Amino acid sequence: MSDNPPLSVSARRPLGRSAVTVTALSLGTAPLGNLFAAVPDEHAADVVDAAFDVGIGYFDTAPHYGVGLAEERLGRALARRDRGSFTLSTKVGRLLRPLRDGERTDAEGFVDTPPRAREWDFSAAAIRSCLEASLDRLGMDRIDIALLHDPDEHEREVYEVGYATLAQLREEGVVGAIGAGMNQSAMLTRFVRDFDLDVVLCAGRYSLLDQSALADLLPECERRGTSVVIGGVYNSGLLANPKPGATFDYAPADAAALKRAQAMAELCDGFGVPLKAAAVQFPLRQPVVASVLVGCRNEAEVRENAAAFEQPIPEELWTALAACGLLAG
Template sequence: MATMDSVHTLDAARPYGRGGLTVGPVGYGVAALGNLYAARDDSVWPQCVPAAWDAGIRYFDTAPHYGLGLSEERLGIGLRELPRDEYVLSTKVGRVLDPNPDYRDGDTDIENLFAVPSTRRRRFDYSRDGVLRSVEDSLDRLGVDRIDVLFVHDPDDHEREALEGAFPALDELRSQGVIRSYGAGMNQSAMLSRFIRETDLDIVMCAARYTLLDQGAALDLLPAAAERGVSVAVAAVFNSGILATDRPPADARFDYAAAPDGLRARVERIADIAAPYGVTVPQLAVQFPLRHPTVATVVLGAESATQITRNAALGDVVVPPELWQELEEAALIS
């Protein structure tokens, strides 16, 4: 793995797509600004983007899905006073937001994990018209004059529609200079690999499939990306929380479900091996994907300014090559 570690240093800017964009090792995924799981107090959410900026983060990722547009709106407020040419902004297409005619006072979107009034509702639309409508709406909510990267969002059940509608539309927007890059963002690697082969996308965002505990993307997505010159952003590196703490708690979750005992024991072994080096599991979780030459950035979510500052610092500790080697020899990473 020595060649992998030498590809880029953790604090270096990395190319992101083929449109001249660069990103740092850690980006900020702002789903929590859309009241993911619970409402964020007005004394909390306005501090998040400034904290990310102060921590050196210059890449921000959002989506209409997050809080029925609230995440985009709050992110736009946070970015308003920041120099537009100094950060990279991505959002997503595939879910168009319409007024909800069935809304009754007090109804919320918590069944979709967002604690917001359900005055809007999502409509899957991967057509060309749906993409163009989604982009215009996102620009309005964000309050910016341009979006750098657009991802086709979770087209798991809409692969053909995405290939025939969304991707050609995004290719058109990129060729016109409206956006710099485009791609797809998903929780799986197989379909992303097909998109790499069948379209001219230049960035993909893969959630939870290239982590300390799940390295499935190394078998299909990462080789395909390397072959086609596609940048990879890795999200959900904590696998729903089991890798977010120095030791997994009894109620640790993995991929949104209770973590099996065997998986918790695996994390304990990783922690035991890392401890003599002064390295923690969260630090390993963030830095492991960044060792691969196709991975440009790790996108981390956060609920507060304190958490953002902590996340941004997880790449600061240098992980000795000997530790990676020891984890490999213990068959804990591939």
């Protein structure tokens, strides 16, 4: 069997035609905002330190994650680092404000969060305010990448003002690269077609189990010179550990998805490759993909993901997965 050259966590790739670069493996910080379960402050700092140890140099966050908690924790952990040693992205579209009397935070999957509320707003003023507030929470003087966050119900506002505002911020040098982050490929494809985006972050739509982005988003990004960051490579858990009760896109996996994932795991095992390694490396077989984004809630998960990312994988495994009808492309 012939092994491909192993991937390197720290290998840097440019985003589109911008001067911004990202590492091939990157850290998503939703878990640091207490997604589904609380993470102690000291564990959050350990996650970021471990990321640097393994070569990760790109960190993605958002006001949405723990209503600002992830940004605050990430900022504290990065404060000891040289600002030139990492790339940082955050997102716009959700403004945060203090809770009013009697109001409660809409958890949206996050626990033990600060007493704040989210408000959707893609206006020019809101986008600028959102970035300024993120800078305050992060304790930073600049953000490298600004992304429109989940504008599924706000496409008109993006076309009317949202994109133009980000483009102006890029022209002013406030940010180095702009794009959008979503859990779907169709709207991202329209944005790539119609706007001058440097990058899109697509979660869960280009994985071993769901390659739907291959039909629209990835070809359009290649045509337009827009880079792609892929998140959700484990489809919320099924591809990390395909056992009964595992989740697929945050819901219990149905029998067909579980059977498919288990077939992949068995085939991978025959080549001496953990399924998790195949899952985290698969997106980078597409040249337009610049980075794979993984969320980690402790140091051990960071190191496990990095080891999986650099696990040698023989080309014959990919051929076998395709021959068995387990890959769409």
